[in-house]
Amino acid sequence: MNLILIALAVLGATGLIAAVLLYIVAQKFKVEEDPRIDEVQEALPGANCGGCGYAGCRAFAEGCVKAETLDGLLCPVGGAPTMKTVGEILGMAVGAIDPKVAVVRCNGTCEARPRTSIYDGAKSCQIMHNCYVGETACPFGCLGCGDCVAACEFDAIHMNPETGLPEVDDEKCTSCGKCVSACPRNIIELRKKGPKSRRIVVMCVNKDKGAVARKACTNACIGCSKCQKVCEFDAITIENNLAYIDYNKCRLCRKCEDACPTGAIHAVNFPPRKAKPEATPVEKVSEVSGVSGVSEVSKVEGEEAKA
Amino acid sequence: MKPFIVSPAPHFHSGDSVRKNMLLVIIALMPAYVVSVMAFGWGALITTAISIAACVLFEWLITKYLLKQKSTICDLSAVLTGLLLAFNLPSNLPWWIVVIGALVAIGVAKMTFGGLGQNLFNPALVGRVFLLISFPAQMTSWPVPQGFATSYVDAATGATPLDAMKLAVQGNGAMLDKIPQAWDILIGWMGGSLGEVSALLLLAGGVFLVITRVITWHIPVSIMATVALFAAVTGWAGVLPEGMCTCDYTMLSLCTGGMMLGAWFMATDYVTSPMSNMGKIIFGIGIGVIVMVIRTWGAYPEGMSFAILIMNACVPLLNMIRPKRFGEKKKSSI
Amino acid sequence: MKSTFRIGGVHPHDNKQYSVHQPITECGLPAKAIIPLAQHIGAPAQAVVEKGQKVKVGELIAKAGGFVSANIHSPFSGTITKIDTTIDAWGMKMPAIFMDVEGDEWLESIDRSTTLVKELCNLEPKAIIEKVQEAGIVGLGGACFPTHVKLMPPPGKVAEVLIVNGVECEPYLTCDHQLMLEKGEEIIIGIQLLMRALNIHKAIIGIEANKPDAIEKMSTLASRVLGIEVKPLKLKYPQGGEKQLIDACIRRQVPSGALPIEVGAVVDNVATIYAVYEAVQKNKPLISRVMTVTGKSVAKPGNYDVRFGTPLTDVVAMAGGVPENTGKVICGGPMMGRAMNSIDMPANKRVSGLLFLPEAESMRQELTNCVRCGKCVNACPMGLEPWLLSKQAWHSMWEEMEDHNIMDCIECGCCQFTCPSHLPLLDYVRMGKAKVGGIIRARQAANK
The missing domain is CATH 3.30.70.20 (Alpha-Beta Plaits)
Incomplete structure (x- = not known):
């Protein structure tokens, strides 16, 4: 019984000290970052494809936050809807985007x-x-x-x-x-x-x-x-x-x-x-001939018919 | 006229292939195998047949049904794994244990990593060590050579020279008599697993592989040199019991157990050994030291399989050693 | 004791039996000729003739387009029909001069006799180099690097020894061997000329052991001249590589990224040296070369003296036409030569041989997984790790490739030759080398 208590006490004390240390270190080395970067990154597709010209989604989010306007910044994967969300987060207008x-x-x-x-x-x-x-x-x-x-x-x-x-x-x-x-x-x-x-x-x-x-x-x-x-x-x-x-x-x-x-x-x-x-x-x-992407045609037309 | 075939240079090939290399290793193992069959009789044949058949079958099943790839059994690597596994087993092992060993060797050690060329550990040794730990009794009742007439299951068993040696080194002087004569050891007339019998013929097979350029000398020579040096030093340090000279001890260390098989055939496995010559030498030295440490102070009488497996794990690290480059590195001006 | 280079190397079958000891035969004149303007490394030459102009053999028709470039002289007499582009054997466009061949009228200044001009003309080193440059001589071993550039060491570097490449380590090819047998005297004089041009007193002729007659002949000839030594070398590929040959002959390793002059060596091929002899002693510019036409099924394999601009189809016709079972035609040797799309191309300074491989030997074997045997590492004469480099190239890891010294690769093909898994190691390494080279050049340009 005693043994168990001692073990618990030692473990608990170690945990406590470690937690305090971690907290101090975390506070000391805290990096001040614009919280909007996280928000923008959240809105991005997260494919890290580099299609925007930045090295991954995080870099693009930073770029968006730093930029004065969103002109010329485009996430090609997310397209217009994503850029609209990003614009809303940053309170900036988004120009027309041609997909x-x-x-x-x-x-x-x-x-x-x-x-x-x-x-x-x-x-x-x-x-x-x-x-x-x-x-x-x-x-x-x-x-x-x-x-x-x-x-x-x-x-x-x-x-x-x-x-x-x-x-x-x-x-x-x-x-x-x-x-x-x-x-x-x-x-x-x-x-x-x-x-x-x-x-x-x-x-x-x-x-x-x-x-x-x-x-x-x-x-x-x-x-x-x-x-x-x-x-x-x-x-x-x-x-x-x-x-x-x-x-x-x-x-x-x-x-x-x-x-x-x-x-x-x-x-x-x-x-x-x-x-x-x-x-x-x-x-x-579907009878269209000589045109590639026949299936796309039917899809587009199908949606059109629904509308 | 037919259109020409175009490809980048070179347009010439040495004609070497994985299959050819595997076949040569199998050929190199054959003389020692013949001695094993003569020593252990039907048991040797049956164990080998089961082991090879099981390895090939598991590889075929896994490639066909699990990985859904083109079958790779034609490159003979599964046959070689089966043969090497059998060489690592006692000849009187029940057949179902052999099958389990084959399953672990092929299924766990080889195919889970992605098949030939991807595995980290030597499949046959993983199979053997798995069996050694799971079925210690069956795996350590070594049959004594009795000639070809021996039947499969009820072979007489006895201590291997290494058992005797270990006990002798630990102070049991009576065991000294159980150590076979040097000539018997060289020819292979001693108890043990299939591949522990004939040191001389295994050595000959290994030299054949070096001559045919299947393997290089670096790994086996560095292992054997390290073992010999270690044995000589321990002998000189006075660990040995009375009645056993350093010279005999060195000789025994080199020729008994899995030393020859391990050094020439298992440690030199392409996939699980380093690529550069420097890496190969360090790999060999590591194996030599570990095997002698296990033999001298460890719980097991033989440590070749453990030594090779431990060093297998170091191979990715050893592969970071770059080979000697032509010319010296010029400081880039940028 | 025969020496060889110290790292790596492979031993392919030399297969020289088909065309060895075949006397050098002159190839006939074609009716029409196409003379490419880019027959060397460096800037293409600029045409200095016009449509309709009549030219004689040996007349300058295109001027070097820069320092690292070479003049081109008319190999035929006739009329220039046009200056246009033609398609080479790899489907790429190249600028060329087209001409109709009429007769065989040579410039009077050229000495066409076969008499040996032994007396070294009393030329200053500079004058010899000028003559070499004027004659448009390039390295005929394969790289086609303008020879005069090599003869002018950059300031601060001193040449100590001339190494003559008579190795011919490529399987099948025999043109250099035959040239040494037939024109040994001329080559020795050419070596003396180059020694004078470089102001050095030592030359080593490296010849592989599979050419005992050439070793014997050159040794006898060299023994009469002070400073020239014949070095028989052990058979090993790629001994003809510049850096490997220097290592084999004088035991010095050219540092990574440096030129042979760094260790005081200048390397020239025997064919190049013969061209130097002809240019200086006979006033004859480089207008032809010896090429080997060979292969298992070729009817008349041999060594042919071909003037540049002759359609290769004519050369092949002399050797008995394209064999029935041909699968692959290679320009050069089987280790480093380039497989051709068609043989519809004019001969030029680059074509050192035509090799016809039968269909059965043309296709690569099916590839299997890398078994990490390390044979490529042992075979690499530059001490690289081809297995790793090819994987890095596959994954587009250019920085890592640079770190693993990809730029040292000499593309000799030893790795792929030896690979038991038949992996296209060099294909990927070569692609990576091109990419990394581009990145390095871009970085240097940006830093300037």
Whole structure:
């Protein structure tokens, strides 16, 4: 009995002393921090993806608290709702935020780009890119080893085995930009998501002269500038034999898509032609052909129908 | 014309493979195994067969149903683990204990870490030590060599030379007579587990592995040198009983028990040994010291498996030793 | 007692039996030639000819684009048709001069006779270096580093010994071996010229033990000249690596990140030295090189003297065409050479050989887990840890890679050659080296 009491007393005393010591140390070395940093961090998604340009969510929260305005600060993962919350916490106004999405600008499918060699090295785009032109003759196009897929932390990008190209899942993509920097050929670009995810993109980054580009890939942009001529909004520029659509100027009229002789311009998530978008029944949407992301179309249209 | 194959350099390979290395180790173990079979009879064959079959089966089951990966039994590593496990067991061990040992070796020590190349501890030794602690009676009733006619279960058992030695060192002079003659030890005519029998043939197997470049000399030589030095020093310090000279003691320390098997085949396991030569030497010295400490002062007569397992745990640390670099490090100007 | 370098190394089968002792044969003239402007390390050369201009063999057609660059001379006589880009064997664009070959008219100043010019012309060191620079000579061992840069040690550094690389440690290749057998006298004179240019009195010719006839021939020749010594070396790859060769010959290790001149050595390949002889004694610029065309199934493997700009298809046709079962064509040797996309490329200073591997030997084996055997650590001639570096590269740990001296890697391929798990170690290490190199350069630029 005595033994137990002594043991209890010793343990209790040790605990007490330790607690006092810990308290003193904690008080002495206390770091004064703006409590709002914690609050902002709480509001962030906590993915620590670095898409905002800061080293993780905590750093971004500190940046937000220190900043005078929230202009230029954006958590791409959380998007507008998150920034709104952050703005409320800090009592600052949040400007309009255009949600963005990663776009793979290559449509050199297996049929369009004949294989000119067989690659047998380590399965990595970066290594293949350092080694040579790749399995096809296009020195600009997708290499198909999936460095972007490996880089994505949100499971939003996948290889399509039929085309040999990666496809982005608009719903999951947070536009953090990891895939953009992972791609050794700079094919992936963060573009404005567009209303109802609708957007028009030149799906090619080949800067070779038309004939050379065409020889390597039948779907390549040949820099013919037909799209530039039909565009009424001055959104298309041609540089180094390559068309580029400025997504801030593009009004989604789809004229360039029709004008493109090689089909390098893709209009994504649009309803089928000649039908009024409002009245489109969900069933018909799934028949859209030549447009990638069919499932997204039906989803968007489905939501529209519900509304 | 067919498109050419393109890959980064080099375009040439030595032709070495994991499977080839495993096969060579198995071949190197064969001469000693033949002596074991001659010494312990059917028991040796049955124990080995059960051990190998169980290891391969468990590996196959785990890769197929638990990990859902491509089966790795073709690289022969499970066969080697099974063989080494059997070498570490007495030949009269009941079959179900062998199966448990195989399960622990493959299931716990190897596959939980992610299979070949990922495990921290030598699987066969983990299996053996698990059995030694769980079934001490069965694991320490060593059959005495009786020739091939011996049946599986009711082999006559007796003390191993190390038991005798330990008792002798601790002052039991009568045990001195039980220590076999030097020639018997070299050839392997003594009691013990399967792989404890023939020091000479195990040594030959180890040298074969060094010649075929499967292993390097660093680990076994540093272990044996440390053990010899330790034994010589203890002998010189006067620990030994009367009637036993330092020379004999050193010789016995090197040739009995799991010393040869451990130094040449278990400690040199690729996965659980350091990579740089310096690391390998420190690893070997560590094993040598620990095994002699256990043998001299510990509760067990033999400490090879414990010594190797303890040093296995140090391998990640030893792997931080960098190999000797070409040229000296130039202070970066940045 | 044969010496060798002290750390690491592997022993691949040398496979030189196919083309060894095949006499150097001149490759015929093509109808059209494409002469690339970037045949060396450093800035590409600038074309100094115009479309429609007629040129003779040996005329300067492109001027060095900087100090670390090299002149290019016309290997043929004919008319320049255009200056444009062409696609090399790896699908990348390269600037080039296109020409139609007409006849074979040489500049009068070039001595085309085969007589040996023994008398060392009374040239100042500076004049020899100028001639080397003028002739557009680059290291023909593989790196194609402009030779005149090596001959001008930076201030404060003194050259003590010239090391001549006659090692040819790459399996299959035999061009340097054959060159030593056929042009040994010229090479000895070339060595004397370089010794004079560097103002040194000692030269060591390193030759591996698998070329006993070359060792014997060069020893006999060298014994007549003061200061030149032949050093037979043990067979081990990568002995032809600059740092390894210096270690093997004079037992000095070039410090990490430094050039051979740091330990007083200048290394040149035998083919380069032959080019120096021709440039100084015969006034002939570098317009051709000996290359080995070889492989198990090649009909007529051999050593061919090819003028730059000749389509490789012509060279291959001389060797009996592309074998039926070809899976891989390698520009250079199997350890460090680059696999080619197509053989539709002009010969240039970089192509030291064409190796045709049959399909069965072309594909890599299926890879398995790393078993941590440490064979790559033992094989690495620079004392690095390839297993660790490749893992770090996989995880994008660039700072850690720099700390583990990735920049020391010479990309010799020993690690991947020896790996029993068939892991693509060098693929990842090389990728990491490129990344870390970029980071270091960016940091240096930012600090300036």
